[in-house]
Amino acid sequence: MSVTTPNTPHETVDPVDDGLEKAVVKKWKAPIAFAIFVIISALLFFVARRDGVTELRLSAENDAIKLPSIEAPVMATGIVVVILLALMTAGAFWLANQAKRIPLWLTAVFGIVFMYGFLTWAGADKSIPITGLLLGSVALSAPLIFGALGGVISERVGVVNVAIEGQLLAGAFLSAFVASITRNPFAGLLAAIVAGVLVSFVLAAFAIKYLVDQVIVGVVLNVLVAGLTSFLYSTVLSSNTEAFNTPPRLPRIPIPLLSDIPILGRVLFDQTIIIYLMYIAIALVFYGLFFTKWGLRLRAVGEHPQAADTVGIRVNSTRFWNVSIAGAIAGLGGAYFTLGSVGGFTKEMTAGAGFIALAAVIFGRWDPIRATLAALLFGFATNLQNTLGAIGSGVPSEFLLMLPYLVTIFAVAGLVGQVRGPAASGKPYIKS
């Protein structure tokens, strides 16, 4: 989980030889957040007390390699979990008192332990299918990840992309329509890319050429795409659902050997081509952004467009084309709704996924890997709600659904560390 990326915002800026004294800064936000989670788990286990044994199923019926299920007694698990969390929190306080940063792995371990405890508590006397939970998480995360990657590229080049929702929706619509009339899901994929790019064109034209506030264009575009797709759905798609809105679904392609790995094999390597394209996209965006000429220029334009201009980089066309690439990726995510899962377009079917993707961009600090992880986390939270709802655990599903949004509010409010975007994001570049 510890990812090192060059040139992501450096939180600790030590002037090299400025000779200026540095005051000691202690940051207490993270340990306090940890402590809150300890209190929550203590409340769950000891106040909202539940007894019994939770079964965590690690294998499905038809897995090649079967793992035994974990039988976790709720109370015992609770005690262990709370003690572990408390220890880690103490460690976090100690680090903060030493004015040191809390390493990402500690946060990750903390999160996993908390989640294990929560699952055990929530599933008391019932059985939770871990594979199914993860499989569903990947499915729900896929459009978020595509959207977040599009968001990362767009914002890194200096154009705030609130229109991810519109790009996803346009991708979903056009891919369903084209795949239906051609009876070819791959034509649908291509159409999704085109749809995303078209939305990007409008965003780019208004943001770059007409210098309209990018956030406003994004919001209005979302409304426009929602209206347009709903209108066309009512007039065209519904007029002949058979011909226009029954896209063939993409086949699953299990990857030999890899798909037989216990737990993760089926989750990651027995998927449709969109998911594999997603892996490629994540890798390419990460590599491209930080190790290639394209990425260097892109980031330069997003950080300090004038500096980029003075070394001969065309700022506005760089922005234009990269916003288009961002649209293509986000549009592909839209295809997942129609070709990868549901199998037909419905009105406003993205239901705010674009905004969660935007949240993932920010929570992931404009870094493709972190944003992907954030999208996975959000997908997991959503699917957890589905799973717990299915086994009837009594946790109000609305509160789990709220989770991604609450987490993001905490993130932007700086409770999980300082968040800093590309310096010139949202600012049009005006040359006299």
Add this chain to the structure above:
Amino acid sequence: MKLELRGITKRFGSLVANDHIDLVVEPGEIHCLLGENGAGKSTLMNVLYGLYQAEEGDILLDDSVQHFEGPGDAMRAGIGMVHQHFMLIPVFTVAENVMLGHEETKAGGRLNLDAARARVREISARFGFDVDPDALVGDLPVGIQQRVEIIKALSRDASVLVFDEPTAVLTPQETDELMTIMRQLKSEGTSIVFITHKLREVREVADRITVVRLGKIVGEASPTASNSELAALMVGRNVELTVHKEPARPGAASLVVEHLDVIDANGIKVVNDVSFEVHEGEILAIAGVQGNGQTELTEAILGIQPRTNGSISLNGTRLNGQSVKKVLNAGVGFVPEDRTHDGLVGEFTIAENLMLDRSDQQPFVKGGTLQLKALNDFAEEKKREFDIRAESITTHAGRLSGGNQQKVVLARELSRELKLFVASQPTRGIDVGSIEFVHKRMVETRDAGVPVIVVSTELDEVVALADRIAVMYRGSIVGIVPGDTPRDVLGLMMAGETGVAA
């Protein structure tokens, strides 16, 4: 390479920024372009560098006409530029900044950072720079950043190098080192265009001097010309470089600053253990190179720096820890360093700007309602009194010239009953006429018995106005000396040398 500009004309709307400018820079020559702020020097150089397109005229390199669509073309033709505001990306390393725009790549499109590092090291060695290719630019001191700019230009084999106001951010010592670098470049055959408005520097390093005024070339001068000759040429008339003022009659100590620290967002003490006092009826100038804590010091007095230690008190009342509003109500007048950014609301009218810091007070507001009549009367009066040149008091402040904008700020601040007046860079970027006006009003304020603090990076201004001078370096006060202290002593102090004052 020989550079020639023929009849360059650049307009912004109906405004002519460059009017048929001709300029020849011979190979291996340091050619100074001298002119006031706003004379059109930077516009000309931006035309040369392809950032602006000229309406008329040609750019010739070694007698062949060039067509620059953008900076990329200019760079390929061999023109390099060291910008006044550094064109560096703070979150990139030195090597990344240097390679940006002409990147070499390895297999798989991977950036060849090693080649860039080698290039940085090679050029650094040639000029004796000590620059780490892997340091983040944002972490480097200003002087080093400027060297990165130079390396950036040289890494593209520039044979014409433009320095746009390069000394504004340097200490006198760093300036001397820059002069040495310029001579070294010249000896290697590089043609240099050196843009400045500082007469001393011009005379020290230039081979030829061209003076620009109001967008036109007004003459050439040789480096042997006297300061006053150059100044007269630059301004277009004989200029009084001094301010007429009577000797100060200081009263009681009014503002007392003791052991003040200001800590910035990164936890750095940008003002470090500063103590001084200002008396009624005197002007204390705070001198120093840009970025040595002066800005933060004045902001701490005003109360917009959130983290301070020590104490600031005015006539016995503690100021720090108070809100800006309380500080203003205690009688502090403040002219911020960047008037368009911090001093005025560009989309507001002159009248509205005049009530900006009394937005809930009599006579402008009664019972929460604006008193437009009172405001208009007040604005008309101040427009006359401060000679604000504008169509009417409803003209938007953003449409005024720099000098008139500054007069609006001054009119606002000086029309309250003041116990302390703080002016930060009060004459930066404004015309000579307005400078004289501003200086006159400041001396009048002093003579009315108000303690005045002037922060300035221009030694001329400091020497002209100050009764006493405090010199700041890296967040600390190096020393407080009398107003008639020689410039060379001040220069050394600005470079951090203590003990020279005695």
Add this chain to the structure above:
Amino acid sequence: MSDNNQQNTPAPGAAPEPAAASASASAPASASAPASSPAPQPAAAPAPKPDTEAPRSNKILNEILGGSFLISILAVLLALIAGAILIAATNEDVQTASGYFFSRPGDTLGAIWQAVSGAYSALFQGSVYNFRRDSFADGIKPLTETLTFATPLIAAGLGVGLAFRVGLFNIGGRGQMLIAAACAGWVGFSFQLPAPLHITLAVLAGIAGGAIWGGLVGFLKARTGAHEVILTIMLNYVAFYLISYMLRTPGLLQAPGSPNPKSPPMAETAVFPALFGSKYNLHLGFILVIVATALVWYLLNRSSLGFRFRAVGENPNAAKVAGIDVKNTYVYAMLFSGGLVGLAGVSQVLGTVTGGFSGGIDAGIGFDAITVALLGRSKPIGIFFAGILFGAFKAGGFSMQAAEGVPVDIVVVVQSLIVLFIAAPPLVRAIFFLPKPGGRARRVLPNVSKEVAAK
């Protein structure tokens, strides 16, 4: 953003090239002064007056043609044309006729005319005056429907517009409306009180709910520097799930004995009285938004607080230096903004949907309000009329759907196109071959992406 490295990074929010811009503006200003005077005036020449050479009549013409009002009209026209194209393209008769376009082109054109004129005349008759009714009292009913639809749009538009003036983008209309509707609704169905008191109490509860939900955004922004766009988007969902939970939980908002996620109906005493009798739906809410419009006008243009709002909106840095507490101003602004949006929620539960509300009570008004505020250019009077226009679209849209089978979603398309066209006057001018306006380009839409220098 630290201040100690301001030499190398331009201050946040600063224009890319402030130095060059101001330099170039001041120099030529003096350059155009009387030529070759040996000693120019000591002070700079007056502010540059563009187009001084252009003939005066030309200038007036330019002002009319380049003016924002004309652009607004043309933007609406363009959007309606685009809507017409959509209607025609998806019309089945047009599609059939276009199959033999080259043999009988007139059929296609006729079909297009039929489709478009039918749709737009239904739109008009559904929103202004229905000529098929005999009496004036019946014919005018659509207009009152328009005003009924406009009521929450204006209220929420005022809220969004007020935030724009302070430099804040309140996309949180949905959340604020939901919370406000829940508060007003709860008061409305839980208590037994005399009518005037009950209404007042319910209205105040709703406004307070919206204000708190909006103020929370202002508070978080002021305290932590979090961007309000992200906060409001996220809080929309939080509010939605919160209200959904409460609506399906007995004892909170759910109607007793009902399995549906829906509240009980409002008590008679809490329902807004109809203005023109029970025949028309127009209710007290419309009077309230007229009052709100006037109050917001006074607040922004004549009050001390409004002055500070505008100062912070235009230049938060200068406002801060002038002693205005920017952070508190953000909190106040979001309280007002949320309260106004809350009024829209109140008008929904107490005026329009009085039979109990569900999680969809906001009806997308929170987002429509953004377009209303933009079309009204964030000015109270403008917002009032923009709200009526979009109210007409809504009222007419439903009758267009009923009469001509054109889905009401077309209204959303037209609305968002209007805003896009308004945002880009050069585009509109290019389409209509209009001259470029003289003078400095004025900002059409608010700029909400700027930041305050963190200190």
